[in-house]
Amino acid sequence: MKKVPFEELTGSNLLESIPFNAAVVDRDYNVVAANSRFKQYFGSWEGKKCYTAYKGLKKPCANCMTVQTFIDGKRRVVDGVGRDVNGRAAHYLTYISPISNGNGEIIYVLEMSQDITQSTEWQREYNIYFERVPCYITVIDKNFRIIRANERFRETFGDKIGEHCYKVYKHRASKCDNCPAAKTFKDRNTYSAEQVGITKTGERANYVVSTTPLTRGEEEIAHVIEISTDITHTKKLEEELQRIHAFQKALINHSNDGILATDLDANITIFNPAARNLLDFAEKAKLSKVDINRIMPGEYIEMMDKRENKCILDESTVVSNRGEEIPVRLSGATLKDGKKTLGFAAFLQDLREIKKLEKEKLEAERLSAVGQTVAGLAHTIKNILMGLEGGMYMVHSGLKREDKERTTEGWEILEKNFNKITVLVKDFLSFAKGRMPKVRMINPNDLVKDVIDLYQDSALQAGIKLVPRLDPDVREAALDPDGIHTCLTNLVSNALDACMMSEKKTLQVVVSTRESNGKLMFEVIDNGMGMDYNIKQKIFTTFFTTKGGGGTGLGLLTTRKIVQEHGGSISLDSEEGKGSTFRMEFPRKRLPRPDNIDKE
């Protein structure tokens, strides 16, 4: 083989004009020529073997491509890692090209190397981005086959390179309608669309896909890159929110209680069917026509004005569209998000039916008490008849025997029993008539004081201490003063009688007032004879007297009736030989309203 020095072949200028690091190597790995770029990059080369010049090695590289080119004369591109002039790792791409002499023999090989250290770095970074970016990225070809997919995608949808995107993303057998990738293939534009896919584990995945052409400037697009953001979580939250909203809406719409909410400017935001019904607004009535200030009671408006947390009114009234006052139980709240006030809501429970039932119940109780009274009346009348019979016998037999004393005695008995009938009829009428109480605001303690004054003298005479025990904190209450006076006189006179029948040395009757759990209470407590089981059983239920012919048996019935008319109840604790306590309890919220009662 004829070896021609390299300079003779080309002239030294040629290497300098190559825009790469260029070196010429002979068959014995000697670097025979190189340009100044090469020298700048790898350092001085003169007299060095190529492996020393490029990589600082002492023997040829394994798989040396230059040797291959000497053998087969082919051009090659080789990726290599060596050391630059400063000893740093250098990544370079080398184009290997044979140089022949005139006989076609390869005598040298030209190596043109280009530093790609930087672009390799970029590529690695790009790869990391591609794989790790929190999106699904796939590259698809014109047949909609996935040719590349990132790690995130593979994790979610499986390692499905080569399969159709619609199969992998959505488990479909054919291409999706309205495919954004197809549009991008057609006109090179970027498209976005919301999609629902199925993951490799069969779960639903919501994502927004954006398709971009992957082009190197060719006329026709070979690939489209699909970048998808997973919105499953957001979608689920959104759906949950919708569900909650629908649920709440259904609750509000189906609530039996009227619900009425306003924003800060008193515009109605919720007005459910129950509220429309209650307030008599047609279904199509404009919400702007609903004037909250006209409808709602003052306490609620005040809560709104003062931004108070809540307002609970057990008995209040709202004004309907037609101006009718409707009794309601109202629970109002200022709606807040943290410190921010959002609006106000009121829950209205219609009390009309309850009020009606309450009234009916009271009436029924009164009628039943009247019925019991009538049944028991016969008993009392029989006792009086017995007296009349006795009186007649005495008069009759006295006249017959000309026994003036017996005649007079008999006449007195007749008179006494005649009076009893008069009293009985009067009592009975006052009980049965059902007169409406005249209610006004009054201090309960004053009523007790009046009754104590009334009985003080007779109590003293009988050796009984009559003691008021009044709670000074008792508030005024809407009561029928005459009615409660009657109740207290009945109970006090009973208590005094019970004491008189006892043989104890110290006898006393205490009349107390107090407030307890929203109730106004009166108690009449005696330490008299007390009652046994039988009497306790009968005391309120029948026309019953323990006073022989002395009582009509109407006192307690009348008392109970008056107490019930005030929405209250009466109860008894008694122990034979120890005494009795009668207790009248009036729940404050059930007390009549002074003005209302007067109207009726």
Next chain:
Amino acid sequence: MSHKILVIDDEPDVIKYLVSVLSDNGYDVIFATNGENGFQMAKEESPDLICLDIMMPRQSGMSIYRQIREDSITKNIPVIILTGIEKSDSFNFREWVGDTKIPPPEQFLEKPIQVEGFLKSVAGTISAKKAETQ
């Protein structure tokens, strides 16, 4: 020998009436205006008959009745109970006494009593008892 009758009633008018009627008809009458005294007298005087009003304060007539029936001295004395309660409908003796072992009284009489019928019951009750014990 005239029969002795004990009247127990808290109503003075009724006492006067019954005492007059019974003594006019030859009975020896004693009376008590409350149950306690009545029971005491029943024990001490051993009457041939007791007329008892069951609507009395302090001790309801029924508890006196129970006492009489439970005491060995008095338990065989016949008793006529006078009552304003209609025995037919609303009055249930067992319920009233609250004790099933106590025998009912010999007679229940509803007020008002009507003199003739009352005297017949009194005489009948005494003689029935006499016949029973002889």
